[in-house]
Amino acid sequence: MHSQPRQNEVTARIAGHRSEAHSGVLTQCMNGVRMKFQNNGSIYGQGEPVEHIYEVVRGAVRTVKILPDGRRQIGGFYFAGELFGLDDRNEHSFSAEAMVKSEVFVVKRKSLINLAQHNGELAERLLSVTAHEIRRQQNHALMLVKTAEERLGSFLLEIAGRISIGDSVELPMSRQDIADYLGVTIETISRTFTILTSRSVIRLPNARAVILPDRSKLSREFHYD
Amino acid sequence: MHSQPRQNEVTARIAGHRSEAHSGVLTQCMNGVRMKFQNNGSIYGQGEPVEHIYEVVRGAVRTVKILPDGRRQIGGFYFAGELFGLDDRNEHSFSAEAMVKSEVFVVKRKSLINLAQHNGELAERLLSVTAHEIRRQQNHALMLVKTAEERLGSFLLEIAGRISIGDSVELPMSRQDIADYLGVTIETISRTFTILTSRSVIRLPNARAVILPDRSKLSREFHYD
DNA sequence: CGTATTCTTGAGCGACTTCAAGTATGGTGG
DNA sequence: CCACCATACTTGAAGTCGCTCAAGAATACG
Numbered sequence: 001m002h003s004q005p006r007q008n009e010v011t012a013r014i015a016g017h018r019s020e021a022h023s024g025v026l027t028q029c030m031n032g033v034r035m036k037f038q039n040n041g042s043i044y045g046q047g048e049p050v051e052h053i054y055e056v057v058r059g060a061v062r063t064v065k066i067l068p069d070g071r072r073q074i075g076g077f078y079f080a081g082e083l084f085g086l087d088d089r090n091e092h093s094f095s096a097e098a099m100v101k102s103e104v105f106v107v108k109r110k111s112l113i114n115l116a117q118h119n120g121e122l123a124e125r126l127l128s129v130t131a132h133e134i135r136r137q138q139n140h141a142l143m144l145v146k147t148a149e150e151r152l153g154s155f156l157l158e159i160a161g162r163i164s165i166g167d168s169v170e171l172p173m174s175r176q177d178i179a180d181y182l183g184v185t186i187e188t189i190s191r192t193f194t195i196l197t198s199r200s201v202i203r204l205p206n207a208r209a210v211i212l213p214d215r216s217k218l219s220r221e222f223h224y225d
Numbered sequence: 226m227h228s229q230p231r232q233n234e235v236t237a238r239i240a241g242h243r244s245e246a247h248s249g250v251l252t253q254c255m256n257g258v259r260m261k262f263q264n265n266g267s268i269y270g271q272g273e274p275v276e277h278i279y280e281v282v283r284g285a286v287r288t289v290k291i292l293p294d295g296r297r298q299i300g301g302f303y304f305a306g307e308l309f310g311l312d313d314r315n316e317h318s319f320s321a322e323a324m325v326k327s328e329v330f331v332v333k334r335k336s337l338i339n340l341a342q343h344n345g346e347l348a349e350r351l352l353s354v355t356a357h358e359i360r361r362q363q364n365h366a367l368m369l370v371k372t373a374e375e376r377l378g379s380f381l382l383e384i385a386g387r388i389s390i391g392d393s394v395e396l397p398m399s400r401q402d403i404a405d406y407l408g409v410t411i412e413t414i415s416r417t418f419t420i421l422t423s424r425s426v427i428r429l430p431n432a433r434a435v436i437l438p439d440r441s442k443l444s445r446e447f448h449y450d
Numbered sequence: 451c452g453t454a455t456t457c458t459t460g461a462g463c464g465a466c467t468t469c470a471a472g473t474a475t476g477g478t479g480g
Numbered sequence: 481c482c483a484c485c486a487t488a489c490t491t492g493a494a495g496t497c498g499c500t501c502a503a504g505a506a507t508a509c510g
Contacts, residue, residue, distance in 0.1 A: 065367070068448045073370060075363055088356030093363070093450075113349055120342025123352075127338070130355040131313030137362030138300055138318070142290070144369035145298060145408035148466070175489065183370035185467060190490050207475085207489060223293045225318075373498070400457060413498055415458050432457060432507080451510100458505070466497085473490070480483085 024081040024105075025125050026055040030115065032107035037098035044085065046095040052106050054085040059102020060163075060172035063094040064180075074181035076136065077173060079163050083129050099172045139225060144183050146222075151182040152192045153222035156202065160212055168211045175207070249306040249330075250350050251280040255340065257332035262323035269310065271320040277331045279310040284327020285388075285397035288319035289405075299406035301361065302398060304388050308354050324397045364450065369408050371447075376407040377417045378447035381427065385437055393436045400432070 026032065034057065037043060043054065046065060054061075056078050063075035063084060075094045078084045084096060098104075116123040139158065143151050155178065160169045171178075179186040196202045201218060203211040212218060219225075251257065259282065262268060268279065271290060279286075281303050288300035288309060300319045303309045309321060323329075341348040364383065368376050380403065385394045396403075404411040421427045426443065428436040437443060444450075 071370075073367060075366070086356055086359060088353060088360050093360065113352070116348055116352070117345025120348075123341055123345075123348040124338055126352060127341070127348075127355065128313060130352065130359065131311055133359050134311060134355065134362055135313050135318065137359055137366060141300070141362060141366045141369060142298060144366060145296075186488090187468085187490080188466060191466095194490075410499060411456090412458080412500085416498090419458075453510085454508090456505100456507075458503105460501105460503080462500085464497105464499075466495105468495075469493090471490100471492080473488100475488075476486090478483100478485080480481100 024055045024057075025083065025122075025129060026053070026107050026112070027057065027105050029119070029122060030107045030112065032105055035104050035106055037102045037104065039098065039100055041098045041102075043096040043098060043104060044092055046092055048092050048095075050085070050087045050090055050092055051109055052085060053083060053109050053112055054096070055083050055105040055107075056080050057103040057105050059104075060099040061096055061102060061104070062099050062173060062177060063096050065094045072176075072180045073183075074177055076140065077159070077177075077181070083133075086130060086133060099177070140181075148182075148184050148188050148192045149195060150222050151184065152178070152189065152196065153201070153218060154224035155182055156210060156212060157215065157218055157222060157224040160210075160215060164212070167213060167215070168209060171208050171210060249280045249282075250308065250347075250354060251278070251332050251337070252282065252330050254344070254347060255332045255337065257330055257336075260329050260331055262327045262329065264323065264325055266323045266327075268321040268323060268329060269317055271317055273317050273320075275310070275312045275315055275317055276334055277310060278308060278334050278337055279321070280308050280330040280332075281305050282328040282330050284329075285324040286321055286327060286329070287324050287398060287402060288321050290319045297405045298408075299402055301365065302384070302402075302406070308358075311355060311358060324402070365406075373407075373409050373413050373417045374420060375447050376409065377403070377414065377421065378426070378443060379449035380407055381435060381437060382440065382443055382447060382449040385435075385440060389437070392438060392440065393434060396433050396435060 035043075037059070043061065044052075058080055061078040061084060063078075065073045065075060067073065076084070077099075085092070087093060112126075116126055139154075143154050146154070156169065159171065163169060163172075173181075175186050175189050179189045182189070193202075193204060197204050200213075201221075203213065205211065260268075262284070268286065269277075283305055286303040286309060288303075290298045290300060292298065301309070302324075310317070312318060337351075341351055364379075368379050371379070381394065384396065388394060388397075398406075400411050400414050404414045407414070409417075418427075418429060422429050425438075426446075428438065430436065
């Protein structure tokens with residue numbers, strides 16, 4: 001059902017275009033470990049103990065939850081400079097996987113908390129990062145109450161806001177990932193891409209590349225944020 | 226469309242049953258102001274500057290977003306001891322309203338951040354509260370990809386986990402609030418309550434009171450969390 | 451007791467799902 | 481380099497769940 005895709009030409013370019021080491025909150029002020037993951041590599045699993053916090057250095061990561069009945073839900077996508085793994089429990093409720101060849105900076109959760117206790121600036125930045133994550137999750141919830149066209153529209157706007165180069169975005173995630181993030185089927189995603197293209201809202205040079213000619217018009221139509 | 230309900234007998238009891246002052250993260254270690262709000266009173270508005278952080282002392286609060294096309298979305302419900310207003314931007318993206326007569330402890334955002342910078346324990350607790358809020362938002366997103374029956378089932382489980390007395394819950398929110406939280410219409414919520422009742426999954430002594438006779442069975446069926 | 455409001459129920463319709471092919475694309479071995 | 485296979489993506493047709501529109505029942509409060 002959700003089998004291994006291959007590293008194709010497009011995703012390889014994505015992994016590459018941010019290959020310069022991205023310096024984020026953690027890499028600047030902590031000692032930790034850099035880890036590399038292959039396409040689809042597992043970073044941590046649903047149910048594993050929460051011992052680390054992660055920062056994407058290069059590449060792209062998704063968090064995934066498999067429900068008892070087999071349904072798959074994507075919690076979020078994370079790109080260079082972004083933190084993930086911020087669970088408040090002792091067990092991860094989602095697993096994390098690299099979507100393309102990626103590099104991740106890993107620090108011990110306890111060390112980070114300890115350091116933040118004696119470093120006010122770090123504590124503030126951490127708080128800011130978590131507050132930002134709350135907003136993103138709220139936006140995610142907001143997407144899920146709209147029509148398929150609005151969901152995909154605001155999704156593309158959000159992703160474009162984070163990894164576009166000019167007016168074009170190269171999607172590191174598959175249609176299935178998008179479908180599982182937006183709570184619709186892969187067929188609906190595909191049909192909706194076709195509709196948006198025929199309406200000239202987007203262009204699709206190929207399945208993984210999207211061009212958004214008029215982002216402000218899109219924002220108005222799909223009122224993202 | 227969404228007009229003012231009145232303070233009825235049931236919600237009055239809810240406001241009352243936690244009338245003992247609840248001591249949370251903020252009330253314990255900060256100086257701030259206690260504010261009282263009437264049923265449906267506005268605590269802050271969508272678009273207003275973010276200057277404070279709030280803790281429910283007594284009562285119940287909802288956060289609400291009105292989309293440009295008039296649709297209404299509930300971001301979350303907050304009960305005694307819980308924090309809200311944790312926005313990462315300068316403007317609130319949701320407004321906050323009391324659902325019943327409520328008391329709220331208000332502290333200046335800047336003061337809190339400053340204090341946290343020099344008080345490691347407070348910083349850690351704040352981080353824990355925000356991480357918990359992230360989890361709740363993820364759960365909210367998770368609810369929105371299910372069927373109406375599953376949405377209402379997991380919603381009732383979540384609320385029961387927070388404000389049940391024995392196996393019964395008194396809902397401070399209207400059907401419209403539940404509908405706008407779960408992304409379905411009020412008619413669907415009403416019908417689904419009827420279905421759950423006819424299946425003996427719940428009992429409804431009256432519209433605002435719900436009895437969950439077998440919560441563990443519910444958890445299995447609606448696999449909440 | 452009357453009226454406003456909330457909640458419930460019904461019938462028809464539409465958007466998304468399901469099931470089922472068909473097409474395109476990347477990788478592999480000859 | 482090309483033929484082949486596996487996988488991802490697209491398209492079509494029929495079914496279903498939730499929405500819309502409409503009315504009726506229950507509840508709160510003057």
